[in-house]
Amino acid sequence: xxxxxxxxxxxxxxxxxxxxxxxxxxxxxxxxxxxxxxxxxxxxxxxxxxxxxxxxxxxxxxxxxxxxxxxxxxxxxxxxxxxxxxxxxxxxxxxxxxxxxxxxxxxxxxxxxxxxxxxxxxxxxxxxxxxxxxxxxxxxxxxxxxxxxxxxxxxxxx
Amino acid sequence: xxxxxxxxxxxxxxxxxxxxxxxxxxxxxxxxxxxxxxxxxxxxxxxxxxxxxxxxxxxxxxxxxxxxxxxxxxxxxxxxxxxxxxxxxxxxxxxxxxxxxxxxxxxxxxxxxxxxxxxxxxxxxxxxxxxxxxxxxxxxxxxxxxxxxxxxxxxxxx
DNA sequence: CTATTTATTAGGAATCATTATTGATAAAAG
DNA sequence: CTTTTATCAATAATGATTCCTAATAAATAG
Numbered sequence: 001x002x003x004x005x006x007x008x009x010x011x012x013x014x015x016x017x018x019x020x021x022x023x024x025x026x027x028x029x030x031x032x033x034x035x036x037x038x039x040x041x042x043x044x045x046x047x048x049x050x051x052x053x054x055x056x057x058x059x060x061x062x063x064x065x066x067x068x069x070x071x072x073x074x075x076x077x078x079x080x081x082x083x084x085x086x087x088x089x090x091x092x093x094x095x096x097x098x099x100x101x102x103x104x105x106x107x108x109x110x111x112x113x114x115x116x117x118x119x120x121x122x123x124x125x126x127x128x129x130x131x132x133x134x135x136x137x138x139x140x141x142x143x144x145x146x147x148x149x150x151x152x153x154x155x156x157x158x
Numbered sequence: 159x160x161x162x163x164x165x166x167x168x169x170x171x172x173x174x175x176x177x178x179x180x181x182x183x184x185x186x187x188x189x190x191x192x193x194x195x196x197x198x199x200x201x202x203x204x205x206x207x208x209x210x211x212x213x214x215x216x217x218x219x220x221x222x223x224x225x226x227x228x229x230x231x232x233x234x235x236x237x238x239x240x241x242x243x244x245x246x247x248x249x250x251x252x253x254x255x256x257x258x259x260x261x262x263x264x265x266x267x268x269x270x271x272x273x274x275x276x277x278x279x280x281x282x283x284x285x286x287x288x289x290x291x292x293x294x295x296x297x298x299x300x301x302x303x304x305x306x307x308x309x310x311x312x313x314x315x316x
Numbered sequence: 317c318t319a320t321t322t323a324t325t326a327g328g329a330a331t332c333a334t335t336a337t338t339g340a341t342a343a344a345a346g
Numbered sequence: 347c348t349t350t351t352a353t354c355a356a357t358a359a360t361g362a363t364t365c366c367t368a369a370t371a372a373a374t375a376g
Contacts, residue, residue, distance in 0.1 A: 024323095025323085025324095026322095026323060026324070026371090026372050026373070027372080027373095028323090028324065028325080028371080028372070029371095030324085030325070031324095046362095047362080047363080048362085060325090060326070061325085061326080062325070062326045062327060062328090063327095063362095063363085064325085064326075064327080064328095064363085064364075064365085065324080065325060065326075067362095067363065067364075068324085068325090068364095081243035082243065083241040083242045083243035083244070083245065084241045085232075085239035085240065085241035085247055086241070086334095087241065087245065087247075087333075087334070087361080087362065088362085089243055089362080089363090099278070099282065101282065101286065101288045103288075104291065110286070110288070112282060112285070112286065114278065114281065114282075116274060116278065116281075120257070120272065120274065120297075121297065123272065123274075124257065124259065124270060124272075124297055127270070128259065128268070128270065128302070129301075129302035129305070130259045130261075130268070130297070130299055130300070130301055130302065131299045131300040131305050132297045132298070132299040133262065133298050133299040133300070134297075134298045134299070135295075135296060135297045135298065136294070136295075136296045136298070137293075137294075137295050137296075138293060138294045138295075139278075139279065139282055139288065139290045139292075139293045140290070140291050140292045140293065140294070141288055141289045141290040141291040141292070142288070142289040142291070143287075143288055144286070144287035144288065147287065147289050183352085183353095184342090184343050184344070184351095184352065184353070185343085185344095186342085186343070186352095186353065186354080188353085188354075189353095204333095205333080205334080206333085218354095218355075219354090219355080220354075220355045220356065220357095221333095221334090222334090222335075222336090222354085222355075222356080222357090223353085223354065223355075225333095225334065225335075226335095226353085226354090229335095245332080245333065245334095245362075245363070246333085247333080247334085317376100318375100318376085319374100319375090319376085320373100320374085320375085320376100321372100321373085321374085321375100322371100322372090322373090322374105323370105323371090323372080323373095324369105324370080324371080324372085325367105325368100325369080325370065325371085326367100326368100326369090326370095327366100327367100327368105328365100328366090328367105329364105329365080329366080330363105330364080330365070330366090331362105331363085331364070331365085332361105332362095332363090332364100333360105333361100333362095333363105334359105334360085334361090334362105335358105335359080335360070335361100336357100336358085336359070336360085337356100337357085337358080337359090338354105338355100338356095338357095338358105339354100339355100339356105340353105340354080340355085341352105341353080341354065341355095342351100342352090342353080342354085343350100343351090343352080343353085344349100344350090344351090344352095345348100345349090345350085345351105346347100346348090346349085346350105
């Protein structure tokens with residue numbers, strides 16, 4: 001392997017770090033740690049889940065720092081913050097328009113890329129006088145696993 | 159006017175009351191008051207806004223009762239609960255698939271009915287093995303009013 | 317490499333929307 | 347009208363998120 005290109009995620013991490021620097025923000029070990037958890041992450045983690053993960057390598061980091069880093073990334077449009085009705089919030093580094101399939105029983109969120117969502121934006125901008133910045137598309141129901149289970153245990157929406 | 163049909167909203171209110179009864183729940187004055195605020199409401203009110211509105215006619219009602227009634231309506235699929243990332247939650251009695259245009263500056267939410275959303279459900283159910291129960295579709299950006307304003311005052315997403 | 321400047325951090329307290337609890341109350345059925 | 351329960355108001359509790367402050371450490375220039 002060529003030095004500096006060991007992992008395809010590394011370039012993504014570099015990109016995040018460049019974006020921080022361009023925004024005039026310092027690249028600190030804590031921020032790098034949070035970024036590492038997010039890069040390539042498709043699990044839609046909560047702030048606390050990110051915190052727990054980061055703590056493994058960075059035991060002294062505080063939850064407030066995780067929140068601040070997420071806030072920064074959100075402002076720079078690098079992370080989507082998904083608030084749910086049960087007060088839980090999940091973070092998604094995938095910011096292009098896509099569909100989230102949210103299981104109402106187990107809380108699992110699956111990404112689906114649907115090309116029709118892109119045209120939606122155009123249709124709306126033409127029809128109404130609304131300037132679209134970002135979007136969020138969710139379908140709630142039962143995932144394949146939970147569908148085949150006999151009885152509901154307990155709803156735990158993300 | 160014919161007695162009992164004075165207001166087109168009355169039949170909608172009756173429908174809600176029937177649904178409560180069918181669910182084995184009692185039709186109490188407090189629940190009727192909350193229902194009256196919701197029927198035909200397109201303002202996507204928060205629990206507190208509903209509470210303040212209900213208090214005008216029902217000064218002794220508690221916020222907890224409003225929450226419980228909303229919880230009931232949510233369970234019966236008559237109201238959508240929209241959690242946002244800033245911890246605010248809005249309620250929408252319009253449960254059919256539609257698009258919400260959320261202004262990032264003034265917080266106004268506009269409904270847009272887009273037929274393509276119905277087919278989305280079908281596409282997903284065919285492609286993946288997911289059983290769709292409901293959906294939420296949002297575009298974030300600037301409404302026509304805020305677009306034409308010179309400077310941002312303060313972001314107050316719903 | 318070191319000093320200087322200034323953003324950032326850890327930790328804990330504070331906040332605030334929402335939920336749980338409990339004795340009192342009133343809707344529905346007979 | 348009375349009984350049986352579900353529901354109510356009020357308040358305490360919960361828990362995710364934000365605020366606060368002294369201490370720390372990036373970044374930059376010399």
